[in-house]
Amino acid sequence: MLELRAIRAGYGRLPVLFDVDLTVEAGQWLTVVGANGAGRSTLLKTILGVTNVSAGDVMFGGQRITHLATYDRIARGIAMVPEGRRIFPNLSVKENLRTGANTIAKRDVAGQLDRVYEVFPILDSRSGQRAGSLSGGEQQMLAVGRALMSRPQLLLVDELSLGLAPLVVATLTEALQKLCAEGLAVIVVDEVHVHSSTASASQRLVLEKGRFVANSAAEAERLATVL
């Protein structure tokens, strides 16, 4: 579904990612780990179209989307849960979810809201509450729910477990696993030492200084202890 071919991307004159190749199919869960500054967020931003690509191609559903705008990529089925959640604190829970629904038809919004409430019932009970007053775990659920509003086929998650209690992370992981089983492709990037998200991964890659250095689970484990 998603394919990155020899991607070179970054900010300004110096690239952050070098010669990156990646393939993800429907229903797959890929975890990418790496130290801070290795290029984790840049990888996701490149897929989403926020960071410019200086060489290589991004293919989605068989089509070249390398120079497509972010809005159009979201319309095609890519969605992102940004690092640090980045929910809109002054909007209500429901309004936050609605910001994720800009690319779907207006008549489908209500139905999509219901579906998100199904996955995260706590959002339904807090739908009128100001998002800034939610707990960290609830905000993360809101961020994921917001991303799900656009009916994505591929979900990009930047640091799923940042500052969250293990129980909350488990709930989130479970919810995502269920969606994965229904066909959603998931890419989670995280720092090296978080193991919870990798347990559910069907594929694990290690990013170091802008390059993938491990392509098998075993090799990745070995490298993780070195870093």
Added chain:
Amino acid sequence: MMSSTGTAATMKRRVAGGAVLAALTAVWLFSAPQYWLFTATTGLTLGISTLGLLVLVGWAREVSLAQAGLTATAIYLCGFAMRSGAGWHWAYLPAAAFAVAVVVVLSLLVSLSTARLSGIYIIILTLALQVTIEKTFFSNIKLVETDPEHTIHRPALFGVHLASDRAYFVFALAVLALGMVFLARLRASRFGRGLMLAGTDRHAAAAVGVSPWRAKIFAFALAGLFAGLAGVVTAPLYPTPPSYISYLSINSLVYLAIPVLAGFRSIVAVAVVAMVFSVAPQALEHYHISPLMLGAIGLLSGTLTGPTGVSGLILAWLHSRRRRGDGSVDLRDDPAQWAEDARAERHVRALAVLEEYLPERSDAGDVLVAKDVSIAFGGLQALSDVSLTVPTRKLVGLIGPNGAGKSTLFDILNGLRQPDRGSVLLFGHDVSQAPPWNRAALGLSRTFQSSRVNLDLTVGENLMAGAYLMIPGNVVEAVAGLPRARAGEHKAAEAARAVAELLDVAGDWDEFVRNLDFGAQRRVEIGRSLLSGPRLLLLDEPAAGLDATEATALFALIRQLEQDLGLTVLLVEHYVKAVLENCDLIYVLSRGRIIAAGSAAEIAADPEVRAVYLGEDYQPREEVRADA
């Protein structure tokens, strides 16, 4: 005028260029018609005023919309003081001093009330000052009326009578030249560098000992001084007060456009652009190019080129041409044995220089003690009852998952944030309420998670900016080049070169930091913090963006700094292996609390740490550091 260090060849070129320029000017001076002389003189005064804006807008990065009004204030006050009849009939110099003083006071008033507020307030307040000047000074009959019976006359200075327009032009040129020299000396001094650092990054400035507020106030005072000077040089040019129509708020915008277009890197460019802005409308009269149009184009180009302006583009082009012709070998790539030995020798020498540079501090007691520090913001309890002790001459590590609050803790230790509860003791002094620059003066220096280096400056310039606290002498001493300041600069430059050698960026001394890779940028930041003469270094993820080899080398250097130079280091890191191998003491922070503290072996075995961060199946592959 790019770097403060110039080779003999560059100096010769500059002197030759200056001589040619002087000759051309002299020829023009004696052949040009009078109205051209007049226009050129106003161009010179515009240049003087906008030099002040260069300091404020280009270096301190604050927008002022009052420069035209302030210049006019000085013109009118000086003229009024000199005039007979309704005026005070003073001599030129006292009148000029009075006018300049009033303008400087007005600038200080504005800056003192807004220095700590965001830049928005400064812009609006300066605009308000401009409008207020228009409504008060410009409406005051006594100041602006044209009274043919009471005119002012061109003064005589140092025995030279400035009655002729040619003589006056030379006088204005001399003042402009003096102003340019003054700024050049200032820029090469610690004050200029500190100002520029405060302008581009307040937090980084605070961390090396520069108070951003004082820097901004200083910049405003200088802007006022130059506006005043421009005004008092303009006043005797006209026998009766000039119309204020060239000094309205719109004109302040045009003034602003000049340093924006010229760029902050070149003092000469500002004078040149000011000249062009004055002369072009006259020269291209039938094209009806108003100064306003030029100003708009100038501002627009400034946004496209960025703060380096047009002069930055030219300098960058020259720089890239020079680099292309440069065939020097990067010693790092040279595998030859003799290069390795030579490098080791340079390394040892650099360590010796740095050791002499760093100030003596007592080794007694704990260097840093944080007790029960708690802080909450954004509805989150970021830190709860965090207590931390950094013993002297030790390497202490702080690890934990992202979002645990490590950078927040650093902010509190460093002074960028005040905790809700708890205290911080630095070298025995209670610094809980002290601002970062005071802590820096005590010997604390810090780097940031996202490298806060100035991308528009070279490695050398960035490093030297860190030496603010270590160079003695006040502004006068620095600008005049008196022995104490000069010796201090020399010593700092030597130390900066030594630091560059230790951090492997010596080969890039003249390279713009923008062109370096991420790891090198971080090393430059560490270097800058070393130059502030610390006894305690707080390093926020120094190895981020480095691969395993480079990280190991960096940690080896940090160990060397600790052992050979007696520095104490507290660092945040994610390279657990490096931390376990090198640190004497490790704290683990998770979700705002310290969950473990101890030696590397204890930390690696701690069950909670394993559960929360390292992973249950974590096995340290090499020997962890034995207890010190």
Added chain:
Amino acid sequence: MLALQFHSQLVGPALVLGVAAAGLYGLLAVSLVLTYRVSRTIGFVHGGIAVFAAHFYWWLTYDSGIRGRFNPNAGQGRVGQWPGLLLVVAAGALIGLLYGLTVTGKRMGNWPRLNLTVYSLAWLLGMIAVTQTVIEPQSTRIPSIFGKKVYRLFGGVITIHQVATLLILFAVIALLAFVLMRTQTGVNIRAVADDVEASRFVGVPLTKVGAGVYAFSAALSAFAGALVTATVGMLVPELLTVFLRALTVCVLGGLSSFSLALLGCVLLGVGESFLTAGVFGQNSIGRQEVILMTALFGLVLLINRLRPIKVLEVETL
């Protein structure tokens, strides 16, 4: 020199006049706060649009195009007053749209705020430069589009022009409140105001939102510019003074709060009219300016003290 008298009997009428006069400031304030919330930079461009609008309105409705034949009462312009106003507002919206498109595009969206502020100043200066080159400024006031009727209220005299301006302002506020709170567009605008980067990540159409907000704000500024020709005239220094005053009171709410900005407008209008009506005795224009500015800024600084700012946590420009 610093002593001020107080004439209590003038307070009533001056109060009425002041509130009525606040309408114009209110229009500018709404447009400034709206664009600040979306871009976190001061919309200096609106000053340029207001100046342009004032001149363009005059040129359309009163400039007969025949040199030397200027009769401000005849209205022998190129178009009538209402079509002229409509054209001016449309032109303002177009300019705002253009500005908004450049500022929210991907390339410029990443500029530091200092660059964006200078860019805004560039447009301010550029618009004034072009306007003054093309249309010669006139030192006169144009009769109000709403007519000459006056009303008496609590001893004060207010014109229909002021009443109409206030009513329009209320209508604009009501419209804005509705859009911001009850439509998808409003949700998007508020999201962008909260976090621009996150809005991009989740699919908020930034260019549309940004350009739309700028177009609407510019239309408001253009409207204000056209209306101000009846009270202040066309001279640039006077127009910029009005703009500056509106900007200053917006700062009362940190440029992000509509309600505080509007409160500021009322205070400003009342303060101005108190000074001109002689509530504080007869003062020269210069003195009035100083008093007004000092009071406004004192208030701004006071409000800032009340919201504690911790040492270095203020946002840079």
